[in-house]
Amino acid sequence: MRNLRRVVFVVFVLLLILAILGFVLENQQAVSLLFFGWAGPQLPVSVVVVIALLVGMLIGPCIAWMFGRIARVRRKRLA
Template structure:
């Protein structure tokens, strides 16, 4: 059972890596982003999309942890 779980996790990770690879290879068109007057150099579309994904994956759990800690503080103060 343990080996089956490991195999499934490995299969999932490999499938996810293949999807990311296909996404990067299919989105090679150059794009230059402009934000608040700052212009980024031209880069493939996949780079800013994957960067936004990684930033979201990092910020989401941090905000969730902040919410949990804030709720715990409120509960302690109420008791």
């Protein structure tokens, strides 16, 4: 059973890597983003999407932690 779980995990990881590789290879056209008048450097679409994903993965847990902390403080005040 453990071996089957490992095999399924390895196959899932390999398929994920293959999907990411296909995405990166298919999205090589350069784009320049404009944000509040600031124009970023020209980067491939795949790089922009991966950067946005990583930023979201960092900001999301920080916001959840902050709201959880606020909720705990409010519960302590009520108790």
